[in-house]
C-alpha cells in the first residue's frame with residue numbers, strides 16, 4: 284500500500300496530521316521529588332511517598348525541568364510564557380494512585396513555536412507548534428502474560444516530560460517522519476533528552492484525518508499511539524490515509540478512534556474508540572507555585588543555547604563546503620556531528636568527511652562498535668589524514684594504520700614508525716626499482732609500446748609490490764611515464 288497511489292487516485296483529497304510528542308527529560312531527579320530519574324530494574328524500588336502519590340505530601344518543583352522547558356522553547360522558536368501554571372488532570376487509572384496527573388492546561392510554558400523541515404524538493408516548510416507544556420509521567424500497568432492478573436509499577440511515576448503539540452500542518456507520512464526526526468534532534472542537541480525511542484524517551488502520538496480540499500472543517504481524526512520507530516510511524520500513516528480515503532469513497536464514515544500499528548500484518552488496528560475516553564476535569568494545582576520566567580532568565584538561557592541542527596547544516600554547507608546531503612548525514616547523528624567537528628577543527632580538508640563517511644562508518648557498522656568508544660578518536664583520524672596529505676604515507680598504508688588504530692588505539696605516527704610504513708617518495712630509490720622492472724620485462728614493455736596501454740597497470744602493480752606498498756603512487760606513475768616513452 285502506498286499513499287502516493289491513493290492520493291494520485293483521489294487528488295481531490297488532502298491529509299491533515301497533527302503530532303503530540305512526549306519528550307522525557309534527562310534531569311538527575313524526578314520532577315517533584317528527589318528520586319533518581321532513571322530506569323530501575325526492580326518494580327517499585329525507585330519511588331517515595333511523593334511520586335507514589337500518597338495523600339497529603341507536597342510536590343517541590345525541580346528547577347532543572349523548567350530550564351529544560353525554556354531551552355526546548357528557545358530551540359523551537361516558541362514564545363515563553365512569563366507566568367505559567369500547573370493543573371491537575373483528573374482521571375482514574377491504577378498507575379496513577381493520586382487520581383490526577385500534574386500537567387499544564389490553560390497556561391503552558393511555551394506557545395506558538397515552529398520546527399522547520401526540508402521537503403523532498405529541497406524547499407523548507409515550517410511545522411507550527413501550538414504549545415509545549417511540562418507534565419509528570421504516570422506509572423506503568425504490567426499485564427501478566429501467564430495469568431489473568433495485572434501489576435502496577437510506579438518507578439516511572441514523576442518522570443518529567445515535555446509534551447509538544449503541533450497544528451495539523453503535516454500533510455504526508457514523509458513530512459511526519461521529517462518533523463519527528465528534526466524535533467528529536469533538537470531535543471538531543473539541547474542536551475535535555477536521550478532521544479531513545481525504544482526506552483520510550485521520545486514517544487509520538489499521531490492524529491490523522493483526510494478531507495476533500497473543498498471542505499472547510501477538518502475530517503474526523505484517528506489517533507495512532509505507541510509506535511516506537513520512525514519507519515513504523517510512516518508505514519502506519521500511509522496505511523491510515525488509504526484506509527480513511529477508501530472508507531469515505533465507499534460511502535462509509537470515519538469513527539474517532541485510537542489505533543495501533545500491527546507490524547506483523549502491516550495494518551492499523553483499533554485500540555479503543557474515543558467515546559470511552561475519559562472526560563478529564565482540570566483545575567489549577569493549589570500545591571504548586573506559579574512558574575515565573577523573567578526576561579533576564581530567558582536571556583541567560585539563550586546564552587546556553589548550543590548550535591542547533593538547522594544552523595549546523597547551514598554552517599557545514601557554507602563554511603566547510605559539504606553538500607546538503609553530506610551535511611544531513613553528519614548532523615542527523617549528534618555523536619557523528621561532534622566527531623566530525625572535532626576532526627575538522629584540526630584538519631579542515633574535505634578528506635576528513637570522506638574518511639568519516641567511508642572508513643569510520645564502515646568500520647563501526649562491521650564491528651558493531653559505538654562512536655563514543657571508538658579507538659580512532661577524531662584527533663587520531665585528523666592526524667592520520669595529515670600524514671597522508673603531507674606524503675608521509677600513501678593511501679594503502681593509511682588504510683593499514685587506520686585498522687591498527689581502531690584495534691589498539693595507538694597514535695598513527697607511532698604505528699607508521701613501528702611498521703615501517705613511511706612512503707618511499709624519493710625519486711632515486713624508486714628510479715632504481717622501476718628501471719629494474721623495465722629491464723626484467725622486455726616483452727611487456729614491447730606490447731605496451733605497441734599500443735596496449737592497459738599494461739601500464741602491470742608496471743604500477745609491480746612497483747607497489749617491490750616497495751611493499753610503500754611507494755608513492757604519484758612518483759611511480761611519473762617515473763613510469765618517463766621510462767616507458
Ligand SMILES: [Zn+2]
Nearest residue numbers: 316318331334
Ligand atoms: Zn519520588
